[in-house]
Amino acid sequence: MQFYSESLTSYKRLKTREVKIGNLFLGNNHPVRVQTMTTTDTMDTMATVEQSIRCIEAGAELVRITAPSKNEAENLKQIKDELRRRGYDTPLVADIHFTPNAAEIAARIVEKVRVNPGNYVDKKKFEQIEYTDTEYAEEIERIKERFTPLVKICKEYGTAMRIGTNHGSLSDRIMSRYGDTAMGMVESAMEFLRIARGEDYHNIVLSMKSSNPQVMVQAYRLLVNHMMEEFGEAYPLHLGVTEAGDGEDGRIKSAIGIGTLLEDGIGDTIRVSLTEDPELEIPVCNDIVKRYSDLMANNIVPVIEKLPYSPFEYKRRETFEVSNIGAKHVPVVVADFSKFEKITPEDLQSIGYTYDTATDKWNIGDAAADYIFCNTALEFDLPGTLKVILYHESWIATTDKAKYVPIFDADQYLDDAFEKSTLLNFVMIDCYSEGYPDQPLEKTFAKLEQDKTAVICLSSTNSNAMQSIRRMFVELMNNSIKNPAIIICDSKDDTMDQSLIHYSIETGGLLLDGLSDGVCFGHYFGNKKISPETKTLNSVAFGILQATRTRISRTEYISCPSCGRTLFDLQETTAKIRAVTNHLKGVKIAIMGCIVNGPGEMADADFGYVGSGVGKITLYKGKEVVKRNIDSNIAVDELINLLKENEAWVMARKISKLLWEYYQ
Numbered sequence: 001m002q003f004y005s006e007s008l009t010s011y012k013r014l015k016t017r018e019v020k021i022g023n024l025f026l027g028n029n030h031p032v033r034v035q036t037m038t039t040t041d042t043m044d045t046m047a048t049v050e051q052s053i054r055c056i057e058a059g060a061e062l063v064r065i066t067a068p069s070k071n072e073a074e075n076l077k078q079i080k081d082e083l084r085r086r087g088y089d090t091p092l093v094a095d096i097h098f099t100p101n102a103a104e105i106a107a108r109i110v111e112k113v114r115v116n117p118g119n120y121v122d123k124k125k126f127e128q129i130e131y132t133d134t135e136y137a138e139e140i141e142r143i144k145e146r147f148t149p150l151v152k153i154c155k156e157y158g159t160a161m162r163i164g165t166n167h168g169s170l171s172d173r174i175m176s177r178y179g180d181t182a183m184g185m186v187e188s189a190m191e192f193l194r195i196a197r198g199e200d201y202h203n204i205v206l207s208m209k210s211s212n213p214q215v216m217v218q219a220y221r222l223l224v225n226h227m228m229e230e231f232g233e234a235y236p237l238h239l240g241v242t243e244a245g246d247g248e249d250g251r252i253k254s255a256i257g258i259g260t261l262l263e264d265g266i267g268d269t270i271r272v273s274l275t276e277d278p279e280l281e282i283p284v285c286n287d288i289v290k291r292y293s294d295l296m297a298n299n300i301v302p303v304i305e306k307l308p309y310s311p312f313e314y315k316r317r318e319t320f321e322v323s324n325i326g327a328k329h330v331p332v333v334v335a336d337f338s339k340f341e342k343i344t345p346e347d348l349q350s351i352g353y354t355y356d357t358a359t360d361k362w363n364i365g366d367a368a369a370d371y372i373f374c375n376t377a378l379e380f381d382l383p384g385t386l387k388v389i390l391y392h393e394s395w396i397a398t399t400d401k402a403k404y405v406p407i408f409d410a411d412q413y414l415d416d417a418f419e420k421s422t423l424l425n426f427v428m429i430d431c432y433s434e435g436y437p438d439q440p441l442e443k444t445f446a447k448l449e450q451d452k453t454a455v456i457c458l459s460s461t462n463s464n465a466m467q468s469i470r471r472m473f474v475e476l477m478n479n480s481i482k483n484p485a486i487i488i489c490d491s492k493d494d495t496m497d498q499s500l501i502h503y504s505i506e507t508g509g510l511l512l513d514g515l516s517d518g519v520c521f522g523h524y525f526g527n528k529k530i531s532p533e534t535k536t537l538n539s540v541a542f543g544i545l546q547a548t549r550t551r552i553s554r555t556e557y558i559s560c561p562s563c564g565r566t567l568f569d570l571q572e573t574t575a576k577i578r579a580v581t582n583h584l585k586g587v588k589i590a591i592m593g594c595i596v597n598g599p600g601e602m603a604d605a606d607f608g609y610v611g612s613g614v615g616k617i618t619l620y621k622g623k624e625v626v627k628r629n630i631d632s633n634i635a636v637d638e639l640i641n642l643l644k645e646n647e648a649w650v651m652a653r654k655i656s657k658l659l660w661e662y663y664q
């Protein structure tokens with residue numbers, strides 16, 4: 001029941017069927033293909049051609065274009081002809097929702113069509129309808145009738161197809177039987193896949209997208225598992241996190257979802273959905289994919305016979321509490337200041353602490369690191385919630401043993417000559433790094449088991465560090481070691497963009513599986529550890545915890561990448577909404593380009609801002625419309641009113657502080 005990856009300890013691609021899309025081959029160990037989607041009006045041939053060319057020049061190997069109706073589907077011919085005339089033979093993909101007629105036209109023109117099984121035949125009305133077995137079977141028969149003609153056209157024209165399930169647009173029928181679950185997503189695609197296989201049509205790619213990387217990862221794993229169980233083979237997978245948003249958050253979410261799966265050899269093509277121009281998605285795709293171009297299989301890490309946890313559902317590893325780490329505590333963030341020669345109070349601003357000289361008090365932000373790792377004790381009083389980790393030789397000289405805590409390597413930890421803290425001790429364990437001396441794991445485990453003050457720090461210098469660390473978590477679980485454990489992750493990448501992807505992939509997958517109680521990020525340049533932007537590293541750490549939904553410290557934005565259906569400037573509007581709501585910790589706000597797909601796709605957002613016509617916006621609370629077709633000029637203000645009416649609005653910390661001081 002557990003199978004979803006060829007290897008959990010060595011990089012090995014899942015072998016999938018080969019799919020041909022025009023001249024491009026996908027699956028069957030072909031390189032992971034990168035792709036994107038245009039945001040122009042499909043009826044604007046030249047704008048769509050120009051944007052497609054920008055995407056292709058940036059490296060896109062497939063370009064998807066929306067075809068909401070027959071007109072747009074027919075216009076794909078003009079677009080394709082113009083691209084071919086200009087010498088671009090990149091395969092085009094028609095994106096279809098709700099309109100089988102458009103799909104049947106597009107399948108005769110472009111190299112691939114994407115259908116969404118949640119809305120190809122079924123409609124979504126957000127109704128909880130009970131289906132009897134007979135009614136359910138009748139519905140499947142209806143889908144077969146409506147979907148088979150498209151399959152036949154694709155077969156005849158050699159057109160590929162993506163059966164693209166989205167978490168937010170599961171049909172009422174699927175929801176009634178499986179709920180809003182990864183299993184529902186899998187079954188939604190499997191129903192269509194069975195029909196296609198029944199017609200002996202196999203030029204198929206599948207996807208299981210969600211804006212929540214946790215749901216997305218579980219759904220893909222489950223899909224692989226079900227395909228192998230039912231068919232004994234797997235079809236290629238298109239990976240993506242939907243409505244990931246923009247900027248750092250969008251990149252982190254995408255890297256976590258896509259990278260977690262690629263680490264396990266799952267995925268044949270990827271799309272990073274950003275609320276930005278589509279050509280900007282391609283460098284992010286490339287940064288993700290290039291990690292795997294030279295990642296060789298290795299046999300250093302002992303194989304996993306059986307995972308001691310389910311890879312298909314979230315359950316946090318059971319740990320006891322040590323100080324504020326483990327058990328029910330949110331994962332902690334450790335800021336690495338070990339390369340600072342001297343640390344001043346101003347330096348702590350970068351990790352969420354602001355010192356107010358007038359009141360002689362520290363203000364602590366929502367994203368304030370919990371620990372700093374330094375070489376020597378600080379020369380000023382620390383904020384109340386912040387503790388400092390020191391190597392043993394520095395720690396022993398400190399007087400405040402409540403604020404300063406030691407870190408040991410495994411040998412020091414086992415050696416009683418090294419005095420230990422009575423409160424909290426960090427113990428470093430290397431995870432199977434190549435060339436690293438064997439550690440006395442048995443003895444270390446025996447001591448850890450009895451030690452209620454020890455927090456384990458796991459790291460690996462292997463190229464497959466995530467797998468190596470996961471292997472050690474498995475070892476801890478198999479040996480019933482319940483000490484909390486944090487991940488130490490170092491990056492040697494040249495740019496911060498690449499490092500962001502590195503940290504997201506190496507820690508995100510472990511957090512999604514409930515394995516980690518904290519993170520600490522370091523940065524090397526060449527062989528030298530440096531102290532780069534501590535502010536950026538801190539922000540990335542909290543961003544990763546937010547994206548894995550293990551620690552919420554900021555507002556969550558679910559914004560679609562926009563496409564030819566979008567009726568307003570989504571990037572500008574998203575930036576505007578962000579600017580006025582970015583202090584609403586934990587509130588999920590969706591900003592969606594169109595009323596056709598937006599409400600379905602905005603998943604579990606608390607509030608929705610959805611384009612519903614030219615210059616018109618409809619506001620949602622959950623799935624319920626609360627203000628319909630309001631003028632876009634006043635829509636952001638109306639959104640704020642809605643947040644206030646629902647007590648989701650709090651004053652920005654600074655403003656509320658100023659007001660409070662004014663009224664004293």
Ligand code: SF4
Nearest residue numbers: 560562563593594597
């Ligand atoms: S929700 Fe956004 S990306 Fe999806 S179809 Fe509508 S406008 Fe296009």
